[in-house]
Amino acid sequence: MSTIILGIESSCDDTSAAVIKDRKILANIIANQDVHRDFGGVVPELASRAHQQHIVPVIDQALRKANVKKNQLTAVAFTNGPGLLGSLLVGASFAKTFAFSLGIPLLEVNHMHAHVLALFIEDDAHPKTPSFPFLCLTVSGGHTQIMMVRDYFDMELIGQTIDDAAGEAFDKAAKIMGLPYPGGPLIDRLAAKGNPRAFDFPHPSVPGLDFSFSGLKTSFLYLVRDRLKEDPGFIRHHEEDLAASIQHAIVQILMKQLRKASEKTGIHRIAIAGGVSANSGLRNAVMAEEAAGHWEVYIPKFAYCTDNAAMVAITGYLKYLRGEFAAQSISPFTRYNE
Numbered sequence: 351m352s353t354i355i356l357g358i359e360s361s362c363d364d365t366s367a368a369v370i371k372d373r374k375i376l377a378n379i380i381a382n383q384d385v386h387r388d389f390g391g392v393v394p395e396l397a398s399r400a401h402q403q404h405i406v407p408v409i410d411q412a413l414r415k416a417n418v419k420k421n422q423l424t425a426v427a428f429t430n431g432p433g434l435l436g437s438l439l440v441g442a443s444f445a446k447t448f449a450f451s452l453g454i455p456l457l458e459v460n461h462m463h464a465h466v467l468a469l470f471i472e473d474d475a476h477p478k479t480p481s482f483p484f485l486c487l488t489v490s491g492g493h494t495q496i497m498m499v500r501d502y503f504d505m506e507l508i509g510q511t512i513d514d515a516a517g518e519a520f521d522k523a524a525k526i527m528g529l530p531y532p533g534g535p536l537i538d539r540l541a542a543k544g545n546p547r548a549f550d551f552p553h554p555s556v557p558g559l560d561f562s563f564s565g566l567k568t569s570f571l572y573l574v575r576d577r578l579k580e581d582p583g584f585i586r587h588h589e590e591d592l593a594a595s596i597q598h599a600i601v602q603i604l605m606k607q608l609r610k611a612s613e614k615t616g617i618h619r620i621a622i623a624g625g626v627s628a629n630s631g632l633r634n635a636v637m638a639e640e641a642a643g644h645w646e647v648y649i650p651k652f653a654y655c656t657d658n659a660a661m662v663a664i665t666g667y668l669k670y671l672r673g674e675f676a677a678q679s680i681s682p683f684t685r686y687n688e
């Protein structure tokens with residue numbers, strides 16, 4: 351008999367619900383929150399209120415699209431952290447109540463693990479999944495991590511950012527350029543038409559496999575500030591080159607540590623995951639390593655890179671197979687811990 355799981359994601363500013371039948375996604379609905387656009391980042395209080403408005407219609411839509419009735423569900427999976435507490439609480443409370451009222455198991459999902467496990471969603475158009483062990487660069491708005499993935503739930507953090515996350519670096523650069531939040535996708539689009547070597551930025555020197563992006567943000571800010579004094583139209587005149595150059599610098603920092611991690615561990619199966627894995631500069635850089643015969647590369651389907659509940663549903667399914675159920679007393683956590 352098939353296992354049908356409802357996945358719920360509400361850790362940051364996207365309310366999402368997905369239905370998975372074994373490893374195949376039947377529906378993945380995402381409601382983005384426009385309320386943050388003009389603030390240059392997510393406003394936690396507005397995010398939790400928007401989750402409250404979106405959660406019922408999003409789940410209803412996912413079940414309808416999947417053509418699944420509530421009583422056909424085997425279990426409910428939800429993101430329990432890391433993330434914003436007020437946002438997590440909306441998804442967690444809903445998942446607990448829903449599972450309890452249906453008398454079915456509850457499955458707790460770690461958001462960062464879910465980004466990695468999105469690689470295991472079955473999809474005829476995207477059939478490549480990694481075997482273990484592999485390295486995963488998980489890059490999002492809140493995290494930048496290199497994980498050594500030995501098994502589905504055996505992941506070791508071997509490198510992480512000591513300050514800003516890669517997504518934050520994209521978003522802050524975009525904000526300096528006067529672009530709305532989230533700026534990452536906009537920088538990506540502008541960068542396609544710009545010269546990545548138009549502006550040069552110093553590279554951080556960070557020991558081991560860790561990352562740092564705060565120096566890059568500061569040098570970008572100073573460059574723009576100084577050039578605006580000479581030419582008030584500087585950003586407008588150089589939008590594409592600025593985007594291409596900052597994207598190039600961020601991708602260089604990520605690739606340097608990822609190459610180091612591969613050399614150090616001797617693992618050449620390399621995956622990328624998280625919102626920034628949607629970035630074409632990063633995708634091209636890892637694929638170039640594959641083309642050069644250095645790595646075997648794995649990238650989740652585009653729709654499963656940025657926050658979504660499909661990744662929560664597959665993680666829930668893998669936990670269900672292990673019989674790892676969550677208690678009703680479980681409560682959300684805000685920071686990543688292994």
Ligand code: KG4
Nearest residue numbers: 490491492517532534625626628629656657
């Ligand atoms: O994983 P995600 O959707 O949410 C978090 O868990 O944080 O990642 C969101 C981050 C944002 O910083 C966003 O700007 C960035 O991913 N992002 C991108 C692209 N698409 C999303 N950054 C660069 N290029 C993109 N195409």
Ligand code: ZN
Nearest residue numbers: 490624625657
């Ligand atoms: Zn995420």
